[in-house]
Amino acid sequence: MNKVRQREPNVIPGFGITLGFTTFFLCAIVLIPLAALVLKAGGMDFSRFIDVITSPRAVASYRLSFGAAMLSAAVNMVFGFALAWTLVRYDFPGRNFVDAIIDMPFALPTAVSGIALTAVFAGNGWIGQYLEPMGIKVAYTWIGITVALTLIGMPFVVRTVQPAIAEVQRDLEDAAETLGAGRFYVFRRIIIPTVLPALLTGFTLAFARAVGEYGSVVFIAGNMPMKTEITPLLIFIKLEEFDYVGAAALGCVMLAISFVMLLAINLLQLWGRKRMMVSR
């Protein structure tokens, strides 16, 4: 809806006031700080800007940030789907309890979950002590970062996929079955395509959230430059060194990628809606 249209009386009156209010809030909270960020970064000359954002340390941090975020979102897509499926399709004792736990990473301060994960996965932690002898180091490696990001992103996938699974009617599966399709075929050709738009949305949300995640990662990452240093941390380091312009430049890169992500989400949703819910 990019055109202003107001023909029929709306449920909520005062279109002018609402639009003005929305625009004001959007400006004050979102646009102005972002514009300031871009302006700040624009204050440096272009070659220096390129230097900052393509320095080996920065590139390594992008690779880690986006790689770990991508991996954790992918893991979430699989296990989040399984979790959502179980919650929607089966009734078992404690289902509501599990359903409530899903939201915990939303509410928990991320630093807390970071510390908790570190305690568990460190070499002498509950799980870490068993993994270490097998040669798997979780804490202070990229694996630990991925685990933390997976925890943070999980509710996004589960919560977007849950309603989509609930919408897959049993009748569809029954119909496919009477037509001769086996279980795997039904899963691949009926269930996945129906849930796919929601699944992709969940994936993108989890990915975007993981890219921006800071609190939980800094505790489990170990923060070794070039190895376990994520971009948000690098920005923070630049700020501590009073290199505001450099921080702003890196911020701009993150901003651009986040924006592309969100745009992709919206396009995906639009595409899914067009495919699934054309006027009846």
Next chain:
Amino acid sequence: MSIVLDQVTKRYQDQPVVNDVSIEVGEGEFFVLLGPSGSGKSTLLRAIAGLTGIDHGRISLHGRDVTHVRARDRGVGLVFQNYALFRHMTVADNIEFALRVRRMKRVERVARRKELLKLVALEGLDERLPGQLSGGQQQRVAVARALAHKPQVLLLDEPFGALDAKIREELRRTIRAVQRELGITTVLVTHDQEEAFALADTIGVMNHGRLLEVGHPHDLYAQPATRFVATFLGAANLLLARQGADGIRFGATPVTAEASEPMYAGREHEVVAVLRPEEVEVAEAREQLSSNYIARGAVEEIAFTGALERLRVRLLDEPCAAQLLGSGSPAEARVEITRTQPERRELPLRAGAQVALGARRLHVLPTPISSFLACAPTEAEAEELAREPLLESLSTRMKTRVGVRAIDGLKESPAPFAGVAAIAGGDNAVATVEWLLRHGAAEVLVLPRNAPSPTRVYIHWGDEAVRRATLAVSASLLRHVSAEAVYLGIVPEGTPATGRAAPMRKLLDARVEAQQRHGLEMRTELAIGEAVSEITRNLSAGSAQMLVLGITDITQAVAAYRNLLAAQPGWPVLIVFRQPDVGLRASEYAA
């Protein structure tokens, strides 16, 4: 036979939703399963498709036993009420789904798809998504999709439910035409009797998980065997009449009607007559009627519905008038009448007018349970007994009434008994049963306090002379409760193995008779031991059990079953009493 269901039972949490259903559907036949919601018809259809497992029985399609075959290997096409189209696929992909699964070549697939789209008159819509089609078109796609893999059986689950009237009729014609053209055996599930009439070669009516009657639409309408079918297939007035030696009477007014069963033991008894609204003749006075007079009435309501005029007439209290069975109290029961326009012009009526009613055609139901009579020492106790949940639910479901009598009153006026006498269980039950049976009651229902609706009914008789009556009563009862029927045959202990052949044969005979005469599917169990203790043991084995007991000798039965009848809290027991020697009983009664 194309589809054979043999004693199919499906239970949910111990409650049978499909209860011992046996059906045979012939090659190319259009079979409609008709019933109210919750009657188990959709579950049965899903069982045929293989989507629901069954707890008991066998299903075979075209001679192949498919009871344990998965849905995808059964070769059936299923159409759902909500279309169940794959919304992310085009019409073409939907229709070709079954063909892709079977890895058919593209050229053949496309040819088959074109053929199917032509069949359902949707040519050229191949590339549309289901969301771009109207409801009627979507259901056509669903039909085409279900037929793609050339199934041997087409199953339709309320396919018109979500469509509006006009499209419904159009699609109905399409489906009938497609079915004729392909000659495919089809089962359709619906709650709409008009739909059933329009489509069916054969209709099977279900209620409470049981298949009540199967037959041609016309036969079922003209000669229903049960109250439920009479009232569910079209409208019907149910009238309580008496069958005596001189035929059927309403009070003192004889009417011409074919009795469906001979009189038993020469005794007059109650029957239920079905009078269709269009078979009621209305005249100003009794003398002007050209058909059987049944009663006088006052017009209460007139509704104009286009081709027909609907009247509701209250019967006026006359001692000889017919008694109307309604769902509510007898005082609220009304005769429903429809008149054609020529009839209306001949005798225009206004609300309040008094008229004489005649019956052009009456059909007498063969049901042996016509009404209930709650008997207790005092009128107040009898009233209370009539409110027992089991008795109340039985009478509501049977659309019949419960009369109330104090036993002392019965003793003073030994009028011939009508209907099933119901008495309270407990210490006095045995004596009351004996008294009632000796004074003309043919069926006595002993009701423990707050007995639940039974989930299993045991049927037993000692003497073969009472078999037929017991089966008839059991069938009548079981049509109205969702319970399993189990015939309990008992062989005395110590009988040599060779002596067991005869009871075994009796058992099978009983099952065949129940099935053929009453459409009642029942299990059979053979127990070895002493009759009363075996029955008691079986009744005690589960909750909500009931017994139908056929007896021929009052003295002997009362002595044998004394403990069972007096047990606390006890079980509902329906005693069916028939004197084996008909001639003797009749003369005794005449005297």
